[in-house]
Amino acid sequence: MSSDKPRQDIYESTVPSTDTRESRMGAGPDDRFNSKLREAFGSSPFILTKFDKFMNWVRGNSMFMLQFGIACCSIEMIHTYAIKHDLDRFGAGVPRASPRQADVMIVPGTIVSKFGPRMKRVYDQMPEPKFVVGMGSCTISGGPFQEGYNVVKGAEEIIPIDIHVPGCPPRPEALIYGVAKLQERIRNGETSPVVVKPYELEQFGDLPKDELVQKLADDIDEEDLVMRYNWADSP
Amino acid sequence: MSTGLEKQTPGEVTEDELEALIGDRALRRDDHLNAPGFVIRPDDVQDVLFDLRDEAGFDHLSCLTAQQYEDRYESIYHLKKYDDPTQEVSVVVPTSTTEPVSQTAEPVFRTADWHEREAFDLVGIDYEGHPDPRRILLPETWQGHPLSLDYDQEKPQIVTLSEHANPIQPDHHDEESDTMFLNVGPHHPATHGVLHVKTVLDGETVVDVDPDIGYLHRCEEQMCQQGTYRHQIMPYPDRWDYVSAGLLNEWAYARAAEDLADIEVPEYAQIIRTMGAELCRIASHMLALGTFCLDVYGDFTAVFQYAFRDREVVQDILEDLTGQRLMFNYFRLGGVAWDLPEPREEFLEKTRDFLDELPAKIDEYNDMVTSNEIFQVRCTDTGILEPEVAKSYGCTGPVARASGVDYDLRRDDPYGYYENLEWDVVTRDGCDNYARVLCRMQEVEESAKIIEQCLDLLEEWPEDERNIQANVPRTLKPDADTEVYRAVEGAKGELGIYIRSDGTDKPGRFKIRSPCYHNLSTLGVMTEGEYIPDLIASLGSLDIVLGEVDR
Numbered sequence: 001m002s003s004d005k006p007r008q009d010i011y012e013s014t015v016p017s018t019d020t021r022e023s024r025m026g027a028g029p030d031d032r033f034n035s036k037l038r039e040a041f042g043s044s045p046f047i048l049t050k051f052d053k054f055m056n057w058v059r060g061n062s063m064f065m066l067q068f069g070i071a072c073c074s075i076e077m078i079h080t081y082a083i084k085h086d087l088d089r090f091g092a093g094v095p096r097a098s099p100r101q102a103d104v105m106i107v108p109g110t111i112v113s114k115f116g117p118r119m120k121r122v123y124d125q126m127p128e129p130k131f132v133v134g135m136g137s138c139t140i141s142g143g144p145f146q147e148g149y150n151v152v153k154g155a156e157e158i159i160p161i162d163i164h165v166p167g168c169p170p171r172p173e174a175l176i177y178g179v180a181k182l183q184e185r186i187r188n189g190e191t192s193p194v195v196v197k198p199y200e201l202e203q204f205g206d207l208p209k210d211e212l213v214q215k216l217a218d219d220i221d222e223e224d225l226v227m228r229y230n231w232a233d234s235p
Numbered sequence: 236m237s238t239g240l241e242k243q244t245p246g247e248v249t250e251d252e253l254e255a256l257i258g259d260r261a262l263r264r265d266d267h268l269n270a271p272g273f274v275i276r277p278d279d280v281q282d283v284l285f286d287l288r289d290e291a292g293f294d295h296l297s298c299l300t301a302q303q304y305e306d307r308y309e310s311i312y313h314l315k316k317y318d319d320p321t322q323e324v325s326v327v328v329p330t331s332t333t334e335p336v337s338q339t340a341e342p343v344f345r346t347a348d349w350h351e352r353e354a355f356d357l358v359g360i361d362y363e364g365h366p367d368p369r370r371i372l373l374p375e376t377w378q379g380h381p382l383s384l385d386y387d388q389e390k391p392q393i394v395t396l397s398e399h400a401n402p403i404q405p406d407h408h409d410e411e412s413d414t415m416f417l418n419v420g421p422h423h424p425a426t427h428g429v430l431h432v433k434t435v436l437d438g439e440t441v442v443d444v445d446p447d448i449g450y451l452h453r454c455e456e457q458m459c460q461q462g463t464y465r466h467q468i469m470p471y472p473d474r475w476d477y478v479s480a481g482l483l484n485e486w487a488y489a490r491a492a493e494d495l496a497d498i499e500v501p502e503y504a505q506i507i508r509t510m511g512a513e514l515c516r517i518a519s520h521m522l523a524l525g526t527f528c529l530d531v532y533g534d535f536t537a538v539f540q541y542a543f544r545d546r547e548v549v550q551d552i553l554e555d556l557t558g559q560r561l562m563f564n565y566f567r568l569g570g571v572a573w574d575l576p577e578p579r580e581e582f583l584e585k586t587r588d589f590l591d592e593l594p595a596k597i598d599e600y601n602d603m604v605t606s607n608e609i610f611q612v613r614c615t616d617t618g619i620l621e622p623e624v625a626k627s628y629g630c631t632g633p634v635a636r637a638s639g640v641d642y643d644l645r646r647d648d649p650y651g652y653y654e655n656l657e658w659d660v661v662t663r664d665g666c667d668n669y670a671r672v673l674c675r676m677q678e679v680e681e682s683a684k685i686i687e688q689c690l691d692l693l694e695e696w697p698e699d700e701r702n703i704q705a706n707v708p709r710t711l712k713p714d715a716d717t718e719v720y721r722a723v724e725g726a727k728g729e730l731g732i733y734i735r736s737d738g739t740d741k742p743g744r745f746k747i748r749s750p751c752y753h754n755l756s757t758l759g760v761m762t763e764g765e766y767i768p769d770l771i772a773s774l775g776s777l778d779i780v781l782g783e784v785d786r
Contacts, residue, residue: 067424071451071782072477074428075522076561079550082543097424114374115421115429115450117396122422144470147461148454149381149388150373169561201396212391216376225396226376232389 052189059103059129060091060186063179066102066126067095071109073136073169080172092179099125104182106175107161110138110145111152117227120201123159131186133178134161137168144168153234158227201225248291253324256286268494268719270313270323277330280338284312284326288343292316293324294626296344298720298748300733301354303383308335308360312347313720313733313748317626317640320648320729325720330360339365346629349756357382357456372449372785382456414442417767421450425530425771428781432758432774439766444759448784455786459745464492464711465568468742473562475747476783479518479550480726482511482557485566490650491721491732492568495713501702502652503693504570509652510689511556511565513682514586518549519726520633520675520682523778527672528604530775531613538603545596548589555582569705575693583690590690593683597676605673614669618761618773621666628760629753632728633678634777636662637670644724656688668769668776675778710740720748727751727778747786751779 087093137143139155165178205222265272293314339362340347352371359380419432429450435443472484525542557565715738722731728750737743
C-alpha cells in the first residue's frame, strides 16, 4: 500500500472500545469522555480552582526524579524504578541524570564528609521548587554507621529533607509510600520545610580563625568553598 | 592463562626453604593461623619481596594490613600464589611509633601503590619512595589518621570543594597544551555510585586517568572493630558489596572468624550457604550485565529492565530463604540463622522453576546483547588488561579470569561444599570488555549448576541430620594476638578478611581486602590512550561497587 493514501482500516467502527467503556461506566451522562481534562474533572465543562492549587496538583503528579545513586539504598531505588514496582505508575518515575532537570532528589545512602559538599552542590543546582526524599536510616541519623569517624549524622545536617523513609534499606514498597506521601503534601501546597542548616558551604576565608583554620590556611585558597564538620555538636 | 613460563615455577615451597630464602633478613618469626610470618626490617621490604616473588613464586600481593600497637606500627604483606593460593606467606614490617617510615613495595607489586596510600591515610605509616604519597579515602585536608590509637574522633574537620572548578572558568587543565580536564563524577550515572574520575583528554583520547575514591568511605573497618564477634559484625559485610552479594560477603567474615575461633560448620549448613551464595552471585552478575548495557547502549528500557526482572526473581527466592531482600544477615558463626523455609517443597520448586527458566533467559541476553554486532564492535579490543598487568595489580574474580588468569578460590582454596560439586571455572583469553561480559554470563550458568546440585542434596538430606548450627560459645574470645587472613571468592573476586584478636570479644584489627579496590586501580592502564566512551565501557565492565571500594 502506498503511504500517501489514507489508511481506511483505522477509521473502522469503534464499537469494541465503546462497548468496553460503556460496560465499565454503566449508564449515566453521555459524552463525558471527549477530552482528557473532562475525564479528570467530571461532567462539568468548567474548572474553578485557584491557579496555585492547580499548579500544586500538576506538580505533585509529574515529578522528575534525580538519578542519584549513593550506596546500598540505590539498588532498592533502581528496583523501585524498574519493572514489578515501577514508580512511573504514580507519576514520579522519570530519572533525570542532570540535577537541572529534576524536581525531586531521593538521597539513597550514607553521606560521608567527602561527599557532603558535593551533595550540597547537586542540591543547589536543582531548580525551585525542589523536594528531597531521604531514603534509609543513614539519611536519618547515619544509620548503622553513625559512630564512624567520617559519617555525616543524617543528610538533614546538609540539606532540608521533606520525607524520611526508614529502613536499612527500605523495601521498594516503602519508598513508593514515601513518594506518594510527598505527592500528597505537594498537592496540598506544602513546600519544603525550613530547617536550621548547621553546615553551609562557605568560603574558607570567612571561617572564624581557630586552630584548625590557622593550620589549614596554607593549604586552602581563601576563595575555596569548604564545609566544616563539628562532630562533637552532631546529634 | 598458564603460559609455559609459569609452569616452571617451583611447586610447593616448604617453610624451611622460605627460611633459607629470607635468611638473616628475618629478625624473628611471627606466624599467622593461615601462613608462616617473617618479621623483617623496614629497609629490607623490596629486597625480600623481590626474592619471594621471583625465587619462590609468590606473585600475588593479596593484602596489606597496617596497624598500630602500643609500642610500634606494623605493615603486614599477605602474599599468595596465583597458581596455588593455599600457599601463603606473611611479611611483617614493624616500624617505630616516633618515626613510622617503611620502604615502599610499589616497585615489586603495582597494587602496593593504593594499599600503601590507604595505610598512610588510615593508620599513618609513611612509605619511603612511594610514587604518589597522598591520602586516598579521606579528603586531602583531613587532620589525623583515624585508625591510629591516639585519634580523637570528636575534633572538627574542614572539607573543601575546590576540585569542582567554576563551570564558567576556562577548563583547560594546562594552559600550555590543548588538553582538557574533565570530571566524571562523583555524581554521574555511569560511575555506578559515587566515584570521581579525574580525566585529562586530548581531543577524544584519554591521556590521564586518576580515580578519586572515598566518597562512600563509611568506616567499615572501625565499625567491625567496635562489634563483638558473635553477632554484631555480621550485619556489616552485607553493606560492603551491596549489589545483593550479601551472603558472599558474610561468608568472608564467617570463614575468617570460624578459622580464628576453630569452629566446625555442619555439612548441611555448608550446602545451604553454598546455594545462597551462588544465588547472590547470579543476582550480582545480572546487575553487572544490566548496568553495563546501560553504560554502553544508554538504554534504560530493554536490557536493563530484563536484568532487573531476573534479579527480582532471585531476590524473591533469597527473601524466602533469609527473610530480607537485600541485607540478608543470614549467616551465623558456625552455621546459618535458620533452615530452609517451610513448606520446603514449595521453596525447592520455586528455585527449580527459576533454574529451569534461566537457560531461555540467557539465550535472550545473548540475542539482545552479546550477539549484537554494534555491541561487539564497541566492546572487543577495548579496555585491554594483559594477564601480567592484572596479576601485578592484584586483580581477581571475573576481571582476572577474563584476562586468562585461572584463579578462583572456590576451586583453588576450597571452602563450603564447592569441592564436592561438579562445576567449572570460566576463563577467557580476550582480556577486553567483551570477554569480561561473557565471563560473567557464563559464570551465571555455572552458578545455576551449583545451585541445582545443592537443591538435590538439600531435598534428599536425612531429616534427623539437618543441623544448621554448630555449638558456638555465647561470647567468643579468641586467644590474644592470634592473627588470621582468610579470603573467599566474592562476586567481584577475592574478598579477604584479616582479623587480629586482642583477647577481648572484639577484634583488635579488622582489615577488609576488597576485590573492587584492586580491580578499579587498573582503570588507568586499561584506558589511557583509548577514547573517552571506552573509558565508560571499561569502567562498567570492571563492575565496581563503591561500597566495597571505599568500605
